[in-house]
Amino acid sequence: MPINKLLIGTQKNHQLMTKYKPIIGMEVHVGLKTKSKMFCGCPAHHFQVKPNTHTCPVCLGLPGALPVANKKAIDWTAMLALALHCTINKHSRFDRKHYFYPDLPKGFQISQYDQPLSQKGYLTLDSGKKINITRVHLEEDTAKLLHKTLKGKHVSLVDFNRSGVPLMEIVSEPDISSGAETKEYLKKIRDIIRALKISDCDMEKGSMRLEVNISLTGSGIKPYKVEVKNLNSFRFVAQAINYEIKRQTALLQQGTTPRQETRGYNPKLKKTFTQRFKEEAEDYRYFPEPDIPPMVFTDKDIAQWQSQLPELPEAKVEKLATQHQLPIVTARLLVSKPANYQYFLKSLSVAKKHKLTSQQLANLIINKKINLTKKISDELQRQTQKQTVDPVIIKKVISDNPDVVKKYQAGKISVLGFLVGQVMKHTQGQADPNLTQKLLLEKLAVKK
Amino acid sequence: MNLNKLTIKQALEGLKAKRFSSEELTRACLKQINKTNKQLNSFLTLNPKAIDEAKTADKRIAASIKSFKKYPLLGIPYALKDNFLTNGLRTTASAKVLDNYIPQYSATVYARLKQSAAVLLGKTNMDAWAHGSSTETSDYGTTRNPWNLNHTPGGSSGGSAAAVAADQSIFAIGSETAGSVRGPACWCGVTGLKPTYGRVSRYGVIAMASSTDSPGPITKTVYDAALVTQVIAGHDPFDATTSQKPVDIKPQALSSQTNLKGIKIGLPQEYLVKEMDPKAKKLVLQAIDKLQQLGCQLEKISLLDPHYSIGVYTIIQRSEVSSNLARYDGIRYGNSRSHFNYEAKNRVMLGTYTLSTGYYDQYYNKAQKVRTLIINQFNQVFKNLDLIVGPIMPGPALKVGASQASPMFGELVDMLAEPSSIAGLTGLSLPCGFVNHLPVGLQITGPQFAEQKVLQIGHAYQQATDWHTKKPPAYD
Numbered sequence: 039m040p041i042n043k044l045l046i047g048t049q050k051n052h053q054l055m056t057k058y059k060p061i062i063g064m065e066v067h068v069g070l071k072t073k074s075k076m077f078c079g080c081p082a083h084h085f086q087v088k089p090n091t092h093t094c095p096v097c098l099g100l101p102g103a104l105p106v107a108n109k110k111a112i113d114w115t116a117m118l119a120l121a122l123h124c125t126i127n128k129h130s131r132f133d134r135k136h137y138f139y140p141d142l143p144k145g146f147q148i149s150q151y152d153q154p155l156s157q158k159g160y161l162t163l164d165s166g167k168k169i170n171i172t173r174v175h176l177e178e179d180t181a182k183l184l185h186k187t188l189k190g191k192h193v194s195l196v197d198f199n200r201s202g203v204p205l206m207e208i209v210s211e212p213d214i215s216s217g218a219e220t221k222e223y224l225k226k227i228r229d230i231i232r233a234l235k236i237s238d239c240d241m242e243k244g245s246m247r248l249e250v251n252i253s254l255t256g257s258g259i260k261p262y263k264v265e266v267k268n269l270n271s272f273r274f275v276a277q278a279i280n281y282e283i284k285r286q287t288a289l290l291q292q293g294t295t296p297r298q299e300t301r302g303y304n305p306k307l308k309k310t311f312t313q314r315f316k317e318e319a320e321d322y323r324y325f326p327e328p329d330i331p332p333m334v335f336t337d338k339d340i341a342q343w344q345s346q347l348p349e350l351p352e353a354k355v356e357k358l359a360t361q362h363q364l365p366i367v368t369a370r371l372l373v374s375k376p377a378n379y380q381y382f383l384k385s386l387s388v389a390k391k392h393k394l395t396s397q398q399l400a401n402l403i404i405n406k407k408i409n410l411t412k413k414i415s416d417e418l419q420r421q422t423q424k425q426t427v428d429p430v431i432i433k434k435v436i437s438d439n440p441d442v443v444k445k446y447q448a449g450k451i452s453v454l455g456f457l458v459g460q461v462m463k464h465t466q467g468q469a470d471p472n473l474t475q476k477l478l479l480e481k482l483a484v485k486k
Numbered sequence: 487m488n489l490n491k492l493t494i495k496q497a498l499e500g501l502k503a504k505r506f507s508s509e510e511l512t513r514a515c516l517k518q519i520n521k522t523n524k525q526l527n528s529f530l531t532l533n534p535k536a537i538d539e540a541k542t543a544d545k546r547i548a549a550s551i552k553s554f555k556k557y558p559l560l561g562i563p564y565a566l567k568d569n570f571l572t573n574g575l576r577t578t579a580s581a582k583v584l585d586n587y588i589p590q591y592s593a594t595v596y597a598r599l600k601q602s603a604a605v606l607l608g609k610t611n612m613d614a615w616a617h618g619s620s621t622e623t624s625d626y627g628t629t630r631n632p633w634n635l636n637h638t639p640g641g642s643s644g645g646s647a648a649a650v651a652a653d654q655s656i657f658a659i660g661s662e663t664a665g666s667v668r669g670p671a672c673w674c675g676v677t678g679l680k681p682t683y684g685r686v687s688r689y690g691v692i693a694m695a696s697s698t699d700s701p702g703p704i705t706k707t708v709y710d711a712a713l714v715t716q717v718i719a720g721h722d723p724f725d726a727t728t729s730q731k732p733v734d735i736k737p738q739a740l741s742s743q744t745n746l747k748g749i750k751i752g753l754p755q756e757y758l759v760k761e762m763d764p765k766a767k768k769l770v771l772q773a774i775d776k777l778q779q780l781g782c783q784l785e786k787i788s789l790l791d792p793h794y795s796i797g798v799y800t801i802i803q804r805s806e807v808s809s810n811l812a813r814y815d816g817i818r819y820g821n822s823r824s825h826f827n828y829e830a831k832n833r834v835m836l837g838t839y840t841l842s843t844g845y846y847d848q849y850y851n852k853a854q855k856v857r858t859l860i861i862n863q864f865n866q867v868f869k870n871l872d873l874i875v876g877p878i879m880p881g882p883a884l885k886v887g888a889s890q891a892s893p894m895f896g897e898l899v900d901m902l903a904e905p906s907s908i909a910g911l912t913g914l915s916l917p918c919g920f921v922n923h924l925p926v927g928l929q930i931t932g933p934q935f936a937e938q939k940v941l942q943i944g945h946a947y948q949q950a951t952d953w954h955t956k957k958p959p960a961y962d
Contacts, residue, residue: 095591095690099813101584102571102593102690106726134809136841145812323841325805325850328696330726 058254058290060283062220063212066227067205068237069179069245070111076178076204077105077148077330084182084199085243097202099143104329107132111176111204112333114236115155116343118206119174121230121350124159126343128335132176132327137320140196141181149177149207151324153332161210162352163222164370170211179203200244206237212251217276217283224248224272229351229374241270248275252282254290265300266310278303278310285310354379362386362396371404378403381410385418392418427461427469432477435460446482454478489514490653491957494562494710497656501547501561502554508547508561511656512540512605515563519607519654522961527629528639528648530568531576532608539605546603557603558717565649565658568609569616570596570701571690575606579692580624581614582825583814593690594722595659595701602717607655610645615811615830616661616694618642619669619896620889623829628886631673632958633924637883640670641896642694646704647674652961657714658704663695664799665878665896665903667702668915672927673883675917677954678704679711679941680903682934683910684729686715687722693810695803698907707954708916708944712737715937735937740945747781749943751930752871754789757902763881766926769919770877773928773947777875780946785871790863794856795904796897801840801853802908808837832893861909864933872939874931878902878915882924906931914944917953925953 075082078096095103116126133151154175160168181201185194208227214220228239228246239246248269253262264282269275281303286296301310326332349357351373358369373379382396382403389399402408408417435457436443445453454475461474489511492500500506516536523529533539543561546553554560566572569579571589578584592600599606613623621629621644629644631637632652639648643660647670650658660667662680671678679702686701693699703714716735722728753774758767778784811834816822826834840849867874879899889895897904906913911931918928928947932940948954 100590101577101579101587101692101813102569102589102688104689104725104727106724136809136812138812138815140817143813143818145815146809319843321843323809323838323843323846325809325841325846328727328806 058256058259058287060215060279061212061253061255062214062216062279063251064208064210064214064220064223065249065251066208066224067247067249068208068231068239070114070204070206071237071245072108072110072114072204074108075202076108076111076176077202080202082203084197084203087199089184089195089197089199092199093201097143098198099145099201105148105327107330107333108204112155113343113346114234115174115176115206116335116340117234117347118208118231118236119156119159120340120344121234121347122159122161122171122174122208122227124156124171124174126156126335126340127153129153129332130155130335131332132330133324134327135177135322135324137322139180140194141183141201143181143198143201147178147180148327148330150175161223161226163219163226164366167213167219169213169219169223172209172211174206174208177205177207179205217279220250220279221272221276224275225374226351233348233350233376235348250275250279252279252286253296254283254286256290259290260295262295262298264296264298266303267300267313268302271305274303274305277305277308281308281310358382364396364400368397368400368404372400377410381408388418394418427465427474427477429477431461431464431469432474432481435464436478436481443482488518488653490518490656492656493706494559494657494713495707497562498554498560502551504547508540508543508563508605509537511561512536512563512607515607515653515655518652518961519649522652522654525630525635526632526648526652526654527627528610528645528652528654529565529608530578530580530611530626530645533572533575533606536563536605536607543603543605553603557601558713559599559602559604561603561605562656563605563607564599565607565610565646565655566596566599567612567643567646567658567660569612569661569692569694570609570659571692572596572606572609575609577609577692578626579615580612580626581827581830582625583821583823584692584819585821585825587819589690591690594687594724595718596690598718599659604717610643610649610658612645613642613829613896614827615692615807616642616663616666617807617829617833617896618889619665619899620884620886621645621670622886622889623827625825625827630886631883631924632961633675633883635960636885637924638673638886638888640673640879640883640899642666642670643678643704644670647671647676647678650674650676650704650706651958653957657706657710659701659714659718660704661691661694661699661701662903662907663698663700663803664907665900667700667704668878668903668913668927668929669900671704671915672878672917673925675920675925675953675956675958676704676706677708677711677917677944677948678702678915679715679937680907680913681715681719681937682729682912684727685719685733685912685935685937687718687720687725687728689722689724693806695806696810697802697806698799698910700907708914708941708948709737709740711914712740712941712945715941719937729935731935734935735941739938740942743942744946744949745781746777746943746946749782749939750785750870750872751777751782751875751943752785752787752867752873753875754787756789756791757876759792759880759901761880761898762877763921765921766877766879766881769921769926770928773918773951774875776950777943777947780943780950782943787867787871787874789867789874789905790860792901792905795860795908796894796901798853798856798860799904799908800836800894800897801849802857804833804837805841805850806837807833808835808841857908860905864905864909864911868933872932873936873943876902876929876931878913878927878929882921882926902929910934912937912940914940916944916948917956918951919953920956925956
């Protein structure tokens with residue numbers, strides 16, 4: 039493409055971006071890995087469990103059954119809320135949210151409405167931008183519908199193992215402005231939840247589910263909201279957002295306001311598609327759940343949750359950067375996997391003995407050069423051995439192969455591989471091939 | 487004397503003295519049921535294992551007299567309202583939607599009675615889903631009042647009250663949302679206790695209005711009510727709204743507390759409502775005089791007019807009903823939603839409306855605010871008073887068909903029970919005379935968890951009077 043055309047293109051894009059501003063909010067549902075369900079004693083784990091084996095009158099919604107709230111789930115949700123700088127509501131309660139669906143046996147979901155466990159928090163992105171968190175609340179998951187063909191008939195089966203599993207909902211303000219920011223926001227949320235060890239956040243198992251609300255604003259645009267559901271990876275969220283920005287921009291340029299609707303995402307086509315329209319807001323007829331007494335929390339409760347918070351990713355990055363002089367990018371990479379971070383801290387003193395800098399150690403861990411399950415000192419021994427290749431062996435290989443050296447010096451660089459191979463042979467494969475090549479080159483250059 | 491006429495206390499004494507067996511006692515009740523159920527329609531389902539249960543009780547009695555310590559209601563036959571889930575035994579709440587529903591688990595109240603070795607005779611008729619105060623909304627036909635078959639027994643626990651009045655059972659279990667135990671107990675001339683909300687578990691009781699539902703006993707005497715409440719009350723890990731407070735109901739202590747000196751009772755002037763039958767009013771005032779003679783100190787007090795409670799109660803109850811019935815969505819319990827009767831549909835519609843966006847604040851929220859006012863007022867009154875006394879129903883039992891004329895029938899006849907139900911208090915209804923050969927009742931209301939005190943003055947009253955010993959002539 040001629041360079042001037044490219045420039046015009048960017049200018050046009052720039053104009054568009056300033057004319058329409060994306061407004062993105064996220065709703066994240068996270069299944070907690072408590073032992074029991076939210077309102078009964080049934081086991082909460084349900085992935086690949088024989089259908090309808092983890093059920094009881096409560097999670098089947100049988101007549102007369104009553105919910106009893108799971109304290110652990112409340113504690114954990116409060117801890118996440120605190121990690122996201124939310125205010126804990128000292129008076130909180132559960133509410134009934136009514137709608138009809140075959141996966142909802144009571145005809146209502148026990149959720150939280152106007153007195154959630156927490157509200158008004160934030161999460162800071164790497165750029166320093168704060169994404170405000172509206173609320174973190176607790177509710178119960180629904181049963182799972184399986185659409186199958188049995189004996190040639192299309193049937194829908196209901197598996198109640200998931201019914202009543204504790205589900206946290208983290209709602210953000212519409213402060214996010216791009217697909218990239220969304221991805222970062224989600225990764226950070228996931229890292230915090232994993233640090234708290236309250237959920238695996240495994241999207242394949244459905245323990246983390248994502249919904250995006252996206253619209254564009256600008257002068258003269260009527261407010262509207264498009265919801266995109268069924269996004270099962272962070273990458274797809276970013277792709278769906280980028281697609282929606284393009285789609286909605288095109289509509290607005292034609293003078294059309296995008297329809298208020300719920301859309302799905304097709305990762306193969308990298309496109310969103312209409313699922314259903316929302317003409318009016320649904321009326322869920324919320325009212326306080328009379329079967330569960332309202333919750334009252336004290337300063338002491340809040341202090342206790344606060345004291346139980348582990349070191350959070352933000353704090354870990356800060357520590358690595360200031361105390362161990364790691365570049366922020368390296369520190370974040372290390373922190374994103376708790377096991378790597380732990381290994382790094384444990385290995386620091388051993389690394390020093392092997393004359394490795396903290397940066398070198400971090401790189402070894404991040405580049406998966408170290409088997410985390412093995413003993414620290416053994417692993418570092420192996421790694422540091424690889425760092426040096428005995429010069430005697432280099433010398434020997436060069437002197438043993440004068441013909442090959444001649445070829446190399448005549449310009450046939452490809453023979454270098456043979457020499458590297460010889461070194462590897464002499465070191466029983468222990469030598470680092472990159473380093474070997476480097477040392478061989480140095481030696482050969484001198485010879486020249 | 488026929489064994490089925492005994493009170494729990496008398497039956498226990500007879501069983502202990504081996505004057506008769508639990509099997510004989512149970513058979514006497516079943517005989518009376520067989521003889522009279524066609525007219526009364528008080529039982530919907532009989533327990534096919536009743537005789538077996540009685541035989542088991544007899545074996546325990548034969549094994550050791552100490553069994554009565556372990557099993558406080560050993561061998562005593564009783565009737566259970568059909569909204570209590572009984573594992574393996576049909577439970578319908580008198581609603582065709584659940585026509586053939588066999589529960590897979592048991593209500594806590596039933597489990598505790600089973601644990602105390604009481605013998606289940608069967609399940610009693612009620613207003614469908616407990617929607618009503620006459621048993622006329624039952625999908626299985628109305629129950630008749632044993633004192634006069636042309637009259638209703640009241641409701642919603644009408645089957646339970648009629649069963650006790652007609653000596654089909656030694657005692658019965660009912661449940662009350664507002665007046666559903668005390669009302670039919672009054673109209674059938676028996677004793678009914680509505681325990682404090684949260685004193686008796688609701689687990690396994692088909693929900694009507696969750697925030698006021700309270701299971702309670704319907705018995706022949708106040709003493710018996712204490713015996714039963716002692717067994718069914720107490721914290722239940724399956725009901726988060728039950729209280730952790732230890733149960734302090736002691737039937738034996740009632741006998742030694744017949745002197746009521748120093749007990750302060752209040753009569754709210756507003757509760758002698760304009761709808762009150764003048765003869766019934768006179769009887770209630772006479773009963774209050776009797777309490778004064780027994781040592782109670784009477785004060786005239788003022789409370790919010792109970793007419794306000796009708797609105798508050800109706801809105802809260804209908805809202806909760808609309809939510810609680812949502813699970814009978816036609817997918818699971820065999821019968822589709824078209825099987826809901828007129829009354830249920832009516833309540834679901836009104837409740838759906840009062841919870842809808844734009845109306846929630848106007849109705850549900852406002853009702854909750856007035857509810858708080860009522861609670862605060864009771865708290866205030868109970869600072870200077872022990873108990874509140876007054877009528878429980880505006881008059882004696884109405885004729886069958888009376889409810890058809892008024893869509894608010896239940897809420898109107900129960901208006902004197904509603905304020906205490908809304909506030910979650912405990913209340914006792916006991917017979918205090920007759921108007922036109924139909925029983926009239928006195929209500930004694932106490933603060934939360936004051937069951938023992940309420941029972942105490944009720945028991946003292948029954949020791950000094952004989953209204954509770956009167957039997958409907960046709961069933962005597």
